[in-house]
Amino acid sequence: MGNQGWNLSTPLYRKPTDNLTMLHFSSFHPKHIKAAIPYGQTVRMHRICSEDEECDGHLEVLKGALTRTGYDAQLIDRQFPRATVRNRNDLFRRQTRAATDRVPFVVQYFPGAERLCHVLRDLQHIINEDEHLTKTFPTPPLLAFKQPPNLKQIIVRSKLPGSQDNSIQSCHGGRCKTCQIVDIDTTIMRGNTSHLVHGRYSCDSANIVYLIRCRQGCPEAWYIGETEQRLRQWMNGHHTTINRQEGSFPVGEHFSGPGHSALDLWVTILQD
Ligand SMILES: [Zn+2]
Numbered sequence: 001m002g003n004q005g006w007n008l009s010t011p012l013y014r015k016p017t018d019n020l021t022m023l024h025f026s027s028f029h030p031k032h033i034k035a036a037i038p039y040g041q042t043v044r045m046h047r048i049c050s051e052d053e054e055c056d057g058h059l060e061v062l063k064g065a066l067t068r069t070g071y072d073a074q075l076i077d078r079q080f081p082r083a084t085v086r087n088r089n090d091l092f093r094r095q096t097r098a099a100t101d102r103v104p105f106v107v108q109y110f111p112g113a114e115r116l117c118h119v120l121r122d123l124q125h126i127i128n129e130d131e132h133l134t135k136t137f138p139t140p141p142l143l144a145f146k147q148p149p150n151l152k153q154i155i156v157r158s159k160l161p162g163s164q165d166n167s168i169q170s171c172h173g174g175r176c177k178t179c180q181i182v183d184i185d186t187t188i189m190r191g192n193t194s195h196l197v198h199g200r201y202s203c204d205s206a207n208i209v210y211l212i213r214c215r216q217g218c219p220e221a222w223y224i225g226e227t228e229q230r231l232r233q234w235m236n237g238h239h240t241t242i243n244r245q246e247g248s249f250p251v252g253e254h255f256s257g258p259g260h261s262a263l264d265l266w267v268t269i270l271q272d
């Protein structure tokens, strides 16, 4: 081939919209996470840019962006060389971290939580004094942090109350007799007024307020009741009053009346 002396070079591409937004240094995060950001970004540029000059240019831009985001010069000056001294070829190899069998000690992160590491080490001798414990925990536990709820999680709800996700469904239970008579419409109309059902229910729901109507549209047949039981269990009781034609129970009276049967019964859930 006559291409000797030719090289492939790879520059870093930055989208026009990239304004190098990073975690602000004052953000409530463990120190090691903040220290990892200048390092990780430097590794990334070192890996992508094949030409040192090109890389240096990007690192200058990165330095400016980090400084604007509150990172102090000392930290940047410490973390940058850690990445740039590494052989570029090594950066393409997947890093595998040695597996550890140390037991994790997980706490929600708080300022100063890193110091627990020393506490765990100082108290290890108590464990070592016990022959069983020392076998289970031969080394101090590995301190691990979990994130406390952030402002977004506390303030923002992804669902608007009562807008979506309201449903009434049959429970698809094999022996459920209510599945066939449950009305799945979440808007209940009476004259010009409507009631919107908020929540997700099925004939298996318990602790609910329910509405029984007649499929033939008899205007007087609106029965509202409440039960702690599951709707499908509770409805069995209503079926019994219909089958026995028990006139002392309004539901039994209507659906065992002339031209009616238990098949005319229509039930829905109003709220819990
Ligand atoms: Zn059911």
Ligand SMILES: [Zn+2]
Pocket (backbone or CB within 6 Å): 214, 215, 216, 217, 218, 221, 254, 260, 264
């Ligand atoms: Zn009726």
